[in-house]
Amino acid sequence: MNIQQAAANNTLNTMTYLKYYLPPAFTLFLAMVWEYAFTISTFIQEEKEEYHVVADKAKGLPDGRIKKKLLRVALPSFLTYTTYNFIDMLMNLLVVELVFSVPGLGYLLVASFKVIHKGPDGIYLLYRPQLIFFVSFVILFLYTINSILMEGLYIYWIQGPRGGSDMGKKLIAGGIIIAAYLIFALISPLLVNENAIKNWNSRMYWADYSSLAPPEWINLFGENLPTTENLSSVKIGPDTYRMEYNFKYSQFPLNLKIKFISQPEGNIIVNMTTPDGRTYTLYNGPAKELDFGGDAT
Template sequence: MAKAGAVAKIITRNLLILFLALLVVGIVIGGGELRIERNDLGKVYKFYPKNDSSLLDIVGGYFSATWKFLTDPPEVWEEGLETFVVKSFALLVLTEVFLLVIGLFLGLRAGYYRGLADKVVSALAPTFSAMPSWFIGVVFLFLFYWKLSLFPVNFEDTINWAEVHGTLSTSTYLRALVLPVLTLVFSGLWEYAFNVRNMIVNERNGDHVLYDVARGLPEGRIMRKLLRTALPAFLTFTTYNFLEILTGMMLIEVMFNIHGLGYLMAVSFWLTRIGDGFGFAYAPEILFFTTAVMMLFYFINAVVMEGLYLYLDPRSGGERQ
């Protein structure tokens, strides 16, 4: 019961954060429409605030527009908004799964056995943490597309070509996602593994581990116990690192032409020529919709990870320390 109450507190706290974040975003987007030329992408629900509109009216209008999107989604370039959400969700899930599995494996080996694995993880972590994901994407484009021609570089063109020729399948989607997923995983993997390595090193010197070693327990069993001890703290790190993954995903979608939320956000706020100069044109409802869905992704991730923390941490008595 204590842990169930703690999970309820986690959900309530993150719901409040989600609502406040959406409120701030609505204020910014609502005020911007008064100054920036509208860019209508296909059929959208228009909301033109008048000059004398109150702040509450502006924000309320965009919350209302988002609800209309959910109940009767429009189309952008003859694509339903749900397809943008699905593509981003698939990219996000694949990235998270590989990051967690490979990061835990490398970090556990580096922290427990040390040696070469420890040296590689410790050297690569600060190097790749300083590199933006788009730079790694360019390197992978050069290696795996231009030089080796192993994987496609344009997601939408690959899917469209397979659909026209009748060869579209699940493997087509997975093959088209290899480079973007590989880019996101490789850019964040070493920092993940390094954090796990540090957690394992700290736990390895604990009395309970030394006692297990003295008892002659198999290494595999000791490592599993270490992983169980370090996993809750790693889940916490994953929660707060999730926004970094979302930000990198937006750029990767544009780079590899994946019509996901990041791509939709980019084209909803666009540089355009106005007379002899330049200005901005955007579709505010779509911009708000994409932002809201990304925040929802973060909300779900935070609730799941923090909830798992309570149930996986053997030292947790229901309240998070």
């Protein structure tokens, strides 16, 4: 019986998860043990070729003492390797959770962003930013704890009591980073369009926006790209309307869309006049909603 069968039979409990989740997780752990053993062996072999080891042998130091020194010298590289590979190990566990349907961080991460097919209407995206925040925060927190432990081991074995002050400074720096992350997460809902978040999965809400347009905040980093604007028309003749667009950007807009409040009858002509007086006909045909791409404008 697997987890899915247990859930179907209403016999799912903690022991079921442990029975089917621990074996693959333990297999991943064993694979990492062999990798770690090979890595630290490589570090030590490389360190044996250094001049200080040759000098210790020339001095007649016992082999046991030289091996202890080699372990101590190779420890910083090993701790750095552990810190860098922590996220990799955590991702492996998330994959195990997903494959075996164990409700954990991997399950929440996949559930935060899904592609939903709804018949002929196309594809809808289901996005839950709260789940992504929770998963990323837990991963960041675990990574911070791992970094603190690795740094503590380094100070204990290498620097001794003298490294206590450095450890305190690094803990303060880590606390500031986590605090900044939490503050940003708390104030971010106040900086976004709440209506846009509520209508994230609504196809009609985003119909007037270009699907390939970058976000407006990219202009904060030195870009000068056009933003989405709604232009109002002014009647200047019996059947003539004008819309003015103040172009002040480095690139043309990706789309120019024309919609009607009430559907007109017959044909329409859409002309574009540039500041230097040149006029281009963009459309001449039956009245309908129009969407001109960036190349046309």
